[in-house]
Structure formats: structure tokens, C-alpha cells
Amino acid sequence: MSDNTLLEVKNLKMYFPVTKGLLRKTVANVQAVDDVTFSISKGETLGLVGESGCGKTTVGRCILRLYRPTAGRVIFEGQDISLWPKDKIRPLRRKIQLIFQDPYSSLNPRQSAGDIVGEPLTVHKLVKNNREYRERLGELFRMVGLDPGMQDRVPHEFSGGQRQRIGIARALASNPSFIVCDEPVSALDVSIQAQVINLLQELQEELKLTYLFVAHDLSVVRHISDRVAVMYLGRIVEITDWETLYENPLHPYTKALLSAVPIPDPSLEEKREQIILRGDVPSPMNPPHGCYFHPRCRLATPECSRVKPPLRQIADNHAVACIRV
Amino acid sequence: MTDVTIQIDNPMEIPFRRNGFIRFLNVFLGRKVVVFGAAIILALIVAAIFAPIISPYDPYSQNLSESLQPPSRAHLLGTDRFGRDVLSRIIYGTRVSLLVGIVSVGSAAFIGMTLGLIAGYFGRFINTLIMRFIDALMAIPPIMLALAIASALGGGLWNVIISLGISLIPTQARLMHGQVLTVKQADYITAGEVIGASDWRIMIKHVFPNCLPPLIVLITLNLGVAILAESALSFLGVGIRPPGAAWGSMVNDGYQYLLSNPILSFAPGFAIMLVVLAFNIVGDGLRDALDPRLRGTI
Numbered sequence: 001m002s003d004n005t006l007l008e009v010k011n012l013k014m015y016f017p018v019t020k021g022l023l024r025k026t027v028a029n030v031q032a033v034d035d036v037t038f039s040i041s042k043g044e045t046l047g048l049v050g051e052s053g054c055g056k057t058t059v060g061r062c063i064l065r066l067y068r069p070t071a072g073r074v075i076f077e078g079q080d081i082s083l084w085p086k087d088k089i090r091p092l093r094r095k096i097q098l099i100f101q102d103p104y105s106s107l108n109p110r111q112s113a114g115d116i117v118g119e120p121l122t123v124h125k126l127v128k129n130n131r132e133y134r135e136r137l138g139e140l141f142r143m144v145g146l147d148p149g150m151q152d153r154v155p156h157e158f159s160g161g162q163r164q165r166i167g168i169a170r171a172l173a174s175n176p177s178f179i180v181c182d183e184p185v186s187a188l189d190v191s192i193q194a195q196v197i198n199l200l201q202e203l204q205e206e207l208k209l210t211y212l213f214v215a216h217d218l219s220v221v222r223h224i225s226d227r228v229a230v231m232y233l234g235r236i237v238e239i240t241d242w243e244t245l246y247e248n249p250l251h252p253y254t255k256a257l258l259s260a261v262p263i264p265d266p267s268l269e270e271k272r273e274q275i276i277l278r279g280d281v282p283s284p285m286n287p288p289h290g291c292y293f294h295p296r297c298r299l300a301t302p303e304c305s306r307v308k309p310p311l312r313q314i315a316d317n318h319a320v321a322c323i324r325v
Numbered sequence: 326m327t328d329v330t331i332q333i334d335n336p337m338e339i340p341f342r343r344n345g346f347i348r349f350l351n352v353f354l355g356r357k358v359v360v361f362g363a364a365i366i367l368a369l370i371v372a373a374i375f376a377p378i379i380s381p382y383d384p385y386s387q388n389l390s391e392s393l394q395p396p397s398r399a400h401l402l403g404t405d406r407f408g409r410d411v412l413s414r415i416i417y418g419t420r421v422s423l424l425v426g427i428v429s430v431g432s433a434a435f436i437g438m439t440l441g442l443i444a445g446y447f448g449r450f451i452n453t454l455i456m457r458f459i460d461a462l463m464a465i466p467p468i469m470l471a472l473a474i475a476s477a478l479g480g481g482l483w484n485v486i487i488s489l490g491i492s493l494i495p496t497q498a499r500l501m502h503g504q505v506l507t508v509k510q511a512d513y514i515t516a517g518e519v520i521g522a523s524d525w526r527i528m529i530k531h532v533f534p535n536c537l538p539p540l541i542v543l544i545t546l547n548l549g550v551a552i553l554a555e556s557a558l559s560f561l562g563v564g565i566r567p568p569g570a571a572w573g574s575m576v577n578d579g580y581q582y583l584l585s586n587p588i589l590s591f592a593p594g595f596a597i598m599l600v601v602l603a604f605n606i607v608g609d610g611l612r613d614a615l616d617p618r619l620r621g622t623i
Contacts, residue, residue, distance in 0.1 A: 100512045
């Protein structure tokens with residue numbers, strides 16, 4: 001682990017028990033996250049992509065310690081926080097923040113915008129007096145491109161994009177070093193998406209932030225990420241920098257995902273090979289043997305159904321979990 | 326860490342926090358019907374406090390030669406079978422009825438909502454413990470429960486209040502519990518956790534205010550229930566002891582003369598209706614005034 005590493009996730013597993021009956025006997029486990037390992041350096045953005053239900057949000061919530069991981073370690077600034085009790089985590093929350101997907105549900109409808117953004121300041125006692133509080137609040141509002149005069153309004157008086165900016169301001173209030181962006185633009189209009197993405201990038205440069213950017217939209221991830229990890233059914237199948245990923249994807253699932261991104265050129269679009277996956281994602285309660293992707297994979301061999309492929313280092317900065325490449 | 330400083334000349338000049346209370350009053354008093362309801366409640370409170378000054382006769386002094394008189398100039402609402410002035414008894418009854426209604430429902434709401442909030446928010450073992458106890462209380466009809474408690478404690482004003490209070494707790498707790506379970510799913514609760522707020526802070530600042538609207542309605546409905554239940558308890562002999570004046574017991578006293586002298590029951594009945602109506606209107610106004618989405622629209 002280099003000095004530059006901010007966050008390391010090692011063999012993270014998050015199983016949710018499925019219980020039955022009066023005695024709450026565990027009958028099965030939903031393997032939302034199964035053996036995920038990656039690290040993020042300071043100032044870097046790691047994109048985490050995958051289809052719905054593949055566990056990308058759960059990874060983010062384990063890092064935020066909203067869940068207690070079943071196994072594995074979450075190392076933030078050199079400290080393993082994966083098993084810390086709630087009270088010990090609380091002061092650390094200043095440094096790890098979250099931007100939500102849904103700008104409508106993530107703001108308390110009965111609080112004013114100013115109260116929402118200012119709450120972290122009060123909770124962590126980051127300001128000494130009312131004047132400092134207002135100063136900081138005004139600063140935060142301007143940082144995210146909102147008029148500080150709107151502090152008094154309540155969430156329903158804002159548009160979706162503005163609401164998301166309030167959410168971002170709240171995340172920034174406690175001066176975090178690491179932010180989990182949980183699909184921060186997927187609920188917004190396309191024109192607003194670009195604005196918010198650009199805002200996130202500007203803030204990253206100004207405030208030296210590190211992002212874990214969770215998304216299912218590859219074109220959005222491409223715009224903001226330094227490296228991208230592709231998840232399928234709770235596991236990382238490929239992780240590399242985005243240039244390599246887009247030019248030389250190796251895992252068959254990554255290829256299929258990339259072929260679904262539209263190219264804004266009709267003739268090119270017509271010529272290229274479209275990979276359409278067969279079938280559905282298997283249930284994470286009962287994942288297939290061997291490689292989780294083999295029932296839908298074009299390259300699958302009988303061996304694929306027996307061997308669980310480890311994440312292999314193919315080149316510098318490029319790891320793939322597939323025995324066929 | 327912030328190297329970026331944004332110049333703000335004077336942060337105090339940013340228009341900030343127009344007084345929330347004034348805004349609340351603006352919406353609350355913006356509707357005439359709400360003002361009307363509030364005025365009734367205010368008038369009743371005044372009547373309760375100044376009952377000895379306002380009422381024309383002593384509500385307890387009997388005069389059998391003047392029993393069961395129809396309304397006249399001397400007795401505006403007539404007299405009951407003991408010759409007591411009905412108007413004076415209604416004015417004095419305001420004291421008991423308002424006290425019974427407000428104190429029993431108020432304490433039931435406070436205890437019930439607290440229990441429901443804690444059970445719903447913390448879940449698991451605490452939830453099972455509290456809610457199964459509430460379920461057990463709910464299995465008994467409220468009036469039976471109040472009757473049982475009142476007969477165990479004996480009659481009298483405060484025992485009526487205690488027994489009604491306890492019997493109204495389950496509905497408050499149930500509704501609150503259900504509301505908490507819904508509100509708890511919202512992202513802003515997770516957001517509270519992420520910014521490091523304590524459980525109490527999340528409960529009071531984020532969960533509670535968003536659970537409130539249906540509870541306000543239930544509280545105003547329960548006020549009517551409590552005032553009427555007092556009459557049932559009095560009728561069964563475990564409530565306000567005669568000659569104490571309370572609206573509910575007056576309705577019951579008068580029912581024997583319903584055909585010959587209906588005003589004996591109707592006058593206190595009208596008073597009950599007025600209170601329930603006024604509290605319902607004010608409750609609705611309160612709910613709307615507390616809802617930020619409705620600010621400025623009403």
C-alpha cells in the first residue's frame with residue numbers, strides 16, 4: 001500500500017440473511033457483495049459500474065459503514081474501520097460523505113435549504129458562532145452554484161438539479177476528503193447531468209477530493225473517472241484505467257456493456273458488433289457455480305462452470321476475472 | 326483544507342431565516358375558518374377560567390320548585406330536574422370537559438407518540454417489546470379499558486383523566502409506529518446518519534416532523550372521543566361524581582326528558598359538538614401551516 005492510498009477495500013463481503021419463521025432462522029443469504037478488493041488513491045476517481053442489483057451501491061454503503069460488512073476490511077487513511085462500533089464511526093463521518101441518487105428523497109422536506117446544508121456544521125461543531133455559521137453556509141452555497149439568498153427556502157421550492165446541488169453542498173459542509181457518489185446524476189435530466197458532473201469535477205480539483213463514483217451509465221463514468229471497476233453479481237470482473245477499458249476491454253461482460261453505449265455516428269453505429277446478452281442476471285441468493293457470468297457468456301467453456309476465476313493482473317493497472325483471456 | 330475562499334462582504338446581509346413563526350402564523354391565520362375555530366377555543370378557555378363571574382347562577386344550588394323549566398328570560402337554557410340553571414352548569418362544565426379532553430388526550434399523545442417513535446426507529450427487540458404491549462392494550466376496547474382502570478382507581482376527575490389517557494395511548498402509538506416505518510425509508514434519514522447526527526437528533530429533527538400530519542388529525546379526533554367517553558364513565562358511575570357539572574354527564578342526565586325537555590341534552594351536546602369541531606378545524610389548520618409544501622398557497 002503506497003502512501004498515496006486513501007481507501008483500501010479488501011475481500012469485502014456483504015451478505016444479507018434471508019430469514020424465515022418465528023425464530024428468524026436464516027434460510028439463505030443474498031450475496032450482495034462477494035469478495036471485492038480495490039484501492040483508491042488520493043485525488044482519484046474510481047468509477048464503479050454494473051447493472052442494477054449488482055451490489056455497487058452496497059459497496060458504497062459498506063465503505064460509509066451504513067452496513068457492517070460480513071467479512072473483509074475497509075481501510076480508510078490506514079485505519080481498518082470495518083468493525084468499528086457506531087459511536088467510534090461518528091467523528092469519522094466528517095471525512096467520508098455521500099451524494100445520493102434521488103434528489104427528492106434525500107432532502108428533509110420540512111427543513112430549509114440552509115438548515116440542511118448547515119446541519120453537519122452543527123453536528124460536528126465545526127463553527128464557533130452564528131456569524132461563522134452563516135459565512136460558511138454562504139460559501140457552501142456559492143461553491144455549488146446556488147444563490148446564498150435561497151437558504152430560507154424549503155426543498156420543494158427547488159428544481160431537481162438545484163436539489164442535487166443542495167445535497168452536494170451538504171456533503172461538502174464537513175470538509176470531507178472522500179465522497180461516495182451514488183449515481184448522483186441518474187435521476188436528473190440529461191442537460192442537468194452535464195452541469196452536475198462538471199460541478200463535481202471542479203469541486204474535486206478545488207478541494208482535492210477523492211470520489212467513488214457509482215453509476216450504471218458508462219458514458220457518464222467515462223467523463224469523470226480515472227479508473228473504472230466493472231461489477232457483476234457482487235464481484236469485480238474487470239478493473240483498469242478508463243482508456244484501457246474503452247479501447248481494450250477484456251472481460252466478455254465489459255465488452256457487452258460497452259457495446260450498449262450508443263455511438264453518436266449512425267454509420268459507425270450500424271457497422272459495429274452489438275453484443276446482446278442472453279437471459280437474466282442470476283439471483284444473488286443462489287449464484288451459479290464457477291464464474292458467475294458463465295450462463296450468459298459467449299466464450300464460456302465447461303471449465304467456466306467449475307472454476308471461480310480470480311481477479312488476475314493482466315498488465316500494469318489492468319486486472320480481469322476471466323479464465324478465457 | 327479549503328484553499329478556496331469566496332469573498333462574502335458581510336454574511337449578515339444575506340437575507341436569512343425570515344421568522345419561521347411569523348410565516349407559520351401567516352398561513353395559520355390566513356384562513357377565516359381556522360380563525361373561527363381558534364376563537365371558539367379561546368372563548369371556551371376564557372369561559373372556563375372566569376366561570377364564577379360569567380355564569381348567572383350557582384351551578385350546584387338546587388331549587389326543586391323551579392325544576393324542569395323551559396328556557397325563559399330568567400333561565401336562558403331552562404333548568405334541570407333539580408332546578409339547577411343549565412347555562413351555568415354548561416359554563417362550569419367547560420372546566421371539566423376541557424380539562425378531561427386536553428389533559429387526557431395531550432398526555433396520551435405524548436406517551437403514545439414517544440413509544441411509537443422509539444419502537445419504530447430502533448426496531449428489533451425494543452420494537453417487539455413496546456408494540457406487543459400496545460397490541461395487548463388494543464385488544465381491549467378503549468371504553469372497556471377506561472372503565473376497568475377507572476373502577477380500579479375509583480371515580481373522580483383525575484382518575485377519569487388517567488383512565489382515558491391510558492386507553493387512548495394505543496391508537497397514538499400504532500399510528501406513530503406506522504408513520505415512522507414509512508419515513509425511516511427516506512434517503513434523508515440515511516443522510517442524517519451519514520453526516521454523523523445522533524439517533525436522537527435524527528428522531529427529533531428528521532423523523533418526528535415528517536410523521537406528524539396524520540397524528541394531528543388523530544389527536545383532534547380523540548379530543549371529541551375523550552369528552553364523550555367522560556360522559557359514558559360518569560353514566561356508569563365511575564366518572565365525575567354528582568353534583569359535579571360536566572357536559573357528558575349533563576347529556577346523560579337529560580336523556581330521560583328527551584321528549585318533554587330536549588334542551589337538557591341538546592345544549593350540552595351542542596357544546597361538545599362545538600369543541601370537537603373547533604379542535605378539528607384548528608388541527609387541520611395546524612397541519613397545513615406546518616407543511617412547507619403548502620406555504621404561500623393557502
